[in-house]
Amino acid sequence: MSNQNFIIYKSSAGSGKTYTLAKSYLKLALAHKGRFKRVLGVTFTNKATEEMKQRIIKFLTLLKEGKEPALAAELCEDLGLDEATLRKKASYTLSDILHDYSRFAVVTIDSFFYQVIRSFAREMGLQGNFAIDLETEVAMQEVIDRMLSEIGEEEHKQLRTWLTQFAEERVEEGTNWDFRRDIATLAGEVLKDEFKAIAGKLTDLAENPERLIKLKKELDGTQYAFENRVKTICKTAFAVLEQYGLSVDSFKRKSGGPAGLFNKFAKQEFEITDTRRAAADNLDAWVNKKDEQKELLEQVLTDRILPLYNELIDYYDSKHVDYYSAVEVKRYFYTFGILTYITRYLQTYRDENDVMLISDLPDFLSKIIADSDTPYIYEKVGSRFDHYLIDEFQDTSTFQWNNFKPLVKNATDQGQFSMVVGDAKQSIYRFRGGDWRLLQHQVKYDIGEAMAEEANLDTNWRSCANIVAFNNSLFQQLQPLMEGNYFKDPSEELRQAMGEVFATFQDAVQQLPEGKPDNEGFVELSFLKEEKDAEEKFADLAIEFTIQKVEEMQTQGYELRDMAILVRTSREGRDIAKAFIERSNSKLAKPGMHYDVVSKEALFLTSSHVVQFIISVIKWLHDEKNQIELANWYATYAKYLTDDEVNESNLYLDLSQWQKNVPPEFIKKRNQLKSLPLYELVEELCRIFGLSRIREEYTYLQGFQDAVLDYSKNERGDIASFLLWWEEVRKNRSIIISDDNNAVKIITMHKSKGLEFPVVIIPFMNWSLDKQNNLADKILWCEGVSQAPFDEMPIIPLRYGSALENTHWADEYYKEKLRNLLDSLNLLYVALTRPEKALFMASPVGKLDKLSSISDLMLELVNFNKEWNAENGPWDEENQRLQIGTLPPPKKETSGGQEIALKNYFSHNWRTKVHLQMKDAVEQSEKYFNEKALLGITLHELLSHVRYADDAQQFANHELFTEVKKTVATLAEYFNPDWEVQTEVPILLPSGDFKRIDRINSQPDKIVLIDYKTGSPRSSDQKQMRGYMAIMKEIKDLPIEGLLLYLENQEIVKVEA
Amino acid sequence: MTAGQDTSTFIAEVAQRVLTDNASMENTVVVFPNRRAGLFFRKELAKLIDKPVFMPEVYSLEDYLMRYSPYEKIETLEAIFELFEVYKVVKKQSETFDKFFFWGEMILRDFEEIDQYMVDTKKLFTGIKTQKELDEAFFYLDEEDKATIQSFWASFLPDTTATQKAFLETWRILLPLYEGFKKRLAEQGRAFGGMIYRDIADRLAAEKIKPAHQLYLAGFNALTKSEETIFKYFVRESNAQIIWDLDAYYYNNRQQEAGTFLREYAQDTLLGRSFPEEPASRIQQDKTFTATGVSLEVGQAKTMGEVITEIAQQPDFEPNRTVVVLPQEHMLFPVLHSIPDEVEKVNITMGYPLKDTSIYSLLESALDLQRLSKKSVIKGTTFYHRPVQELLLHPLLLPLEEAKATHWLAEIKKKNRIQIPGKEFGFSHPLLQFLFAKNENPIRYLIDLLKGLHDHWHDKDRELETEFISRFYEQLLKVEQMIGEKAEGLGYEFFTALFKRLARSFKVPFTGEPLDGLQIMGILETRNLDFDRVYILNMNEGSWPAQPRRGSFVPYNIRKAFGLPVYENNDAMYAYLFYRLLQRANEVHFYYNTVSEFNVNGEISRFVRQLEAESGHTIVKKILANPVKTQSIEEINIRKTPEVLQRMQRFTAGYDERDQSKLTPSALITYLTCRLKFYFKYVAKLYEADDVQEEMDAAVFGNILHNAMEILYKEFTKRQKRSTIEPNDVMYLQMGVRGALRKAFADHYNVQKEESFEPEGRSIIAFEILEKFAQQIVKHDQQYAPFTVLGLEASTREGYHVDLPITAGGQTIGVRIKGIIDRIDQKGDCVRVIDYKTGRDEKEYESIEKLKDRKTITKNKTILQVFYYSYLYWKKNGDAHRIEPGIFNSKDLFKEDFSWRVHQKKTKNELHDFRPMAQEYEDFLTEILTEIYNPETTFDQTDDLKNCEYCPYSDICGR
């Protein structure tokens, strides 16, 4: 192999990333038998994992059948094989993989880490059976509730004060005192990598609160010192003026003029405009030429006011940074302690439930990795890997990469091939720790420049020429477009950082594959103008725009399934979906047009009447006093689930009516229902209320039942805890629909990554370049600075916001602001590179020279491209619309498997077909432990081992020995050796019936059947014996006697045939 | 079924063979891998006879072998306790049992396998310290195995890392543990499964045991080393007959893991004999296959249900030749409910999971109750609210003492009670008394609890529950037997965990039609059985083949080298089970999940892929995709029908003297925010669940402040016998604040003796904050003093109510309105009408006209209220004094330039006298009320979804 055995693929959108990955895999797998076991493919999501596996299997099948010439050719080339051999190898490898499938290692990062950790569980002091807790929110809620429930206790005094102060802050800011939500948001922090990195430092701080309290004092000091000083200066100024019978209004432009500064500062509005600064030594700025008081004013100014004025300004200039810093630090001061407490409680939670949060995995692994050397890890895990193929590398977090590094390095150092593939421009998971710089620089450095080779995949196989062109023109020109518009006056450092950002976009101009027509594809960018004080806001316009486009595309012969609407937040998704649904049932709906949409963001289980109904009934069963629930389910039932007319206006007035209108079985069964297992309860409700009447809702019903099933699989199936759980998850439980469903997909840009659609519509081109998915308040963890008191703390939580511009942490702020910019741009890039044939964008009218939102950027873009604005260029000034190219015809393709649908959603009563074995076991088990019966059974057992008198001896020291001997004595004649004896003899009848006879004594001329009985004689005993005798007769035609021996009183009963 | 297929089943073949081989079968024994096969064997045999016969004894392997063992088999749980005893000795200082338990389980599993596979433990557990040792050790292994092992130990040299040390720490004690453990058990005459087998394998040869009967071993596939040894022994010593069930398809093809073991045995001189020259080749006879992809699980059952519904109507449908295979136990319920009524008889080999019953939840709650209980000096044992609620709500407990139970449920919810002292409950029912008392022994606690439940319910036609109770009772008695006196020490933390795990295996068997019903079974139960139609659910990776049992102290490579089973064995076994089931089937349906998530596998099973790629059979692929369409939610628009209007009279003068309902400002505000909400709340009177909502909390918060302030000033004025407040009174007031708050809280939580009141949880913080408010208010009063208090919480009684005449439906009616005024005080000619606010409230007003604006009502409601109060005051006292509306709102309270006056939005001018506006305000009220009572208008939904966020009726509206 070449020594460059580590390839870093930088693949821009549509450049066949997955193909490259699959090919690399095949190259390795086909090279040697069984080689595939040594390859680890790492993907970002479980879906991706599965697709990758599928793809590899598919390729192998095609290769085996000689159906993938292009790929075959490449592989033959690379492996130096002829076509025939390749086919043979493919066929063999395929079976090899299929039959040793557990070694077919394409996995997500998480599951790989999980696997390793498991094999080190003991060493890491984990419980043997720890599990992964996936519903982090639910866990967090529990943790917080637990914490809050204990603040009363003495040892939590400190926490109490912190929380109180936390709450007070809220109150003084006028927000709801009840901070449970705010805490939840805050708690989210402890799961982030940034936090983990500094958690240690934080804990020390929290350990000794005195230090914090002292610090708080000093901060207050800094703040009030400033405010008071300013106040005094202003007061003096006012005093002076008063003394001369003057006021601020006596001066030029009144409070608007320089003198106004005193008012402002007195009101604690600290801001000095340049004009005011200029006025510091310029009387004309203060006094009107022809002011009759001119002398006096100038007199007072020069002697008294200007000195104060300058003092004020100087003081401000020298101190305001400390002041603002103090204010900002105090804002999030208490988060210190609270967070450390949460961390502690979280730990308890983990221990008590033997769970790990998914976000814990990297930590744990790093502990393992740090300590053990690679070979040993492989040994423990039980499979060693020589090749790592890592996908979506731009979304890998530093934590994760550091865990992989040693493994990958170990492989490459041994001359084995590995690779990563990713696209910095599509790094949109920073909030999950994803760090594009790994791909851009770090990885190369970590592996060793000598080993690593960078390869650019920049051919766009996906999008038509015009779309590619449009994107290129945008992302290449970012620099000129944005320069100087995003930051007021960026520092040199910042400028460089920005340059770097632009670079990543520039050096990825997309190429067209040869032979692809260079004028195909359609792009439209419309700026929608809100009319002055019209009801219609941009959102409404954008939605209307979207609906229109969907209609147009249909008239152009596109299927709904060809279209996707990309949104930024699930909220937007919901609004759009809602609009479409409403449209489809309104008269505005155009004939022949369809408006069906599917969307994980919008189609929540709760939006189904049936599900609504079930939940509501359950809630009501849980608390029958709850009028509202009664009203809720009864109304839903009356309105949607029966055909009888309802007068809704009166419905709610007399709810007791419900008894008359619902299935009687429900009224009858109500109480049994309550104690049914949750899943059964739901089925029963479906059956009793006949909920299978709305076909379009089967999928919801199914989805809901799956949720219930999944829940009761892991948790206890009782109503109470289910409802609690449901409240937590209902918001984000949506139905899962197969992609083949012919409907427009509404999907968030984040989720759209890696997907492609013939037509893409982006209704809301208006997100802010700065604040990403507007996380209410994001915490920045900053280092302390040398200056007191800010040197007290190794680490400081600050709220991200422009307020930081005037603090010691301005740089941190700008850096974050830049990262935000990058997030937005990447998101934009992802969104714009999804379409194959057509791209539609709606944007509000942006502002030039002030880049704060994507819409501004778009406007800049249009302005910038002179040729667009040219006479009969694509830009239509009047309609504020850019239209490039023409719409290519849709290509018809058939979907995968044959689609089937449920004709009905039956739910049957199984209790009519099969029953539970009822044996009231309490009585039973009383018996079970009741000596007498027990002995009866064992005695029986013992006797079956006693053929002849002597055999009894084997039980010499058994507690029942005497009993045994008694019996042997009673039946002495039958226990002597001249009998041939069988015990416990099974007999089968042609009917299939089956008997077991305790003892058969045979002699050539006769047979004696003996049955031991516990309990007192019953007539049935004899009947049974006669039965035995009859059967015996059929087997051996000899004279037969029957004996019954009652063990307790040793009574013998002879039975006549 | 399709003609020309040979319909004989494997078991039929065995029966045939045994019958023809033996003139009389009284001395033959037939052994199958499991018991159930016996049933079918009998059935098949019966078909072949025409008169009664001595039937061969039929056993499962384990049952059969026990006769050769002197040992009694020990239950796993018990074994772990025994193991722990040894562990403590071997490992000087040991963790507690609960920490040990799960590792104990793992160790036990390892020991099981070690014996099953007859591994030489001395060699297995060698530890390597030096290179020299490494080179010399393992000479007895073949090169490959040797290499693998050496590579493992090599990494320990030259020196060991922390994790490796940790590993060795356990590794070293395993040998002594193993030996000590077996010795201990042997002395008790007991043994674990593997130990028994290994012992028999040795014993047979040693004691030259010769069975007197003809032995048949039928339908085995994967044998452990000891089983293999035993089989060989019987073949050699007593010419035992082995009958394999195999197919050329996987037997002859080396790549097919399904044949792995069989091929291996075929090589063996002894076992080899029993293999056929020409193995049957059924798998490739024509069969039909479908594979249906469904998102998640329930849909699989439903889809299958529909298919069976159709099949069941076909004439050739034989339920007993049809099987539904559930690789995942939890699919039982979905499947049960999907079997159509056309199928009358069903047989289920898995049990009804007790874990899913309401009894289980009850027990778990009970354990939580004890686990989360706390001891405190003053209060004694206190119980955490969650389990308490769960228990009181439980259908089997609630009825015991309903009144009290519901009382406590309300109590807990309304007052956010968190830890409740046991002695407060005061239940009189013995069972409840027992339940809510500290109990030291978890097992006994549950057992007695169950006994109590049983005694109460067994005669009240609750068969099902009673049955479940009994089953748990039975199971727990067993557990108690095993754990015995140790129970005390276990503690709830651990026992809860243990119980959760044990309960998973508690099942109630079904009584079905073992032989002629439609069969529902798990994978393992299909062994030896053959069916014509096969339905398999969860045909996914990780389900079939199932995940190999995870966790072992013996690392993979070492296991491999010493012939211990590794996951490959697991896969191979499942592969065999899969293909074997296909052999004699005609029609096979797979259902699989298509959704991949962290804990759900959306990958179709490798076996289906194998079939597809190799067998030449075509598998018809289907996808379940139901049409999806969301009905838009119909608007709710309530017309004022006679009935509705009739209800609305409640608020009108002269309606009914007993019902003095009056409309309040909040009613009006509600009406302005959402007319429908008004209808629900004030007309239909749908009350909210007691469930404490976030914003409810906020309200409570406000109310407490009001009360506190009232109390503070009432008591002060009472004590001082004067209603004027002087600036220097403030000191007393400030000191009074905490007391007043305490009382207010106590009242709210209606605790009789306020001194006994202790705020809990969040209310502690609420308390602190409210105090801050109160103090601040007092501070402002100080600046305002001297002034005279005219009224506190003044309302109807003080005459602050009005009957406002309006015309509706042609006639004039008086609508009763009232309000509660937080405080009225007077200074000079100026009367302040004051409202305290703890929310986001604004003190700006634009105009009275603007108050009607529904868009801004949320912003204006504070003003609307304080004006309302001012109006009431004016109505009562007329123009005598200047009326100043005042608001103490937390938002501004702490501002430097706080002013209690309200001000006009634009001019920012403060309002110093309400009187000029009073009349206009009255008109405003009249207008609103007229609209409310106007029969033409309707109660419709608000346009502003923000109003719906916390609205208790949002579910009804679907907002």
Ligand code: SF4
């Ligand atoms: S949910 Fe919205 S619409 Fe329905 S009653 Fe409440 S506020 Fe009115």
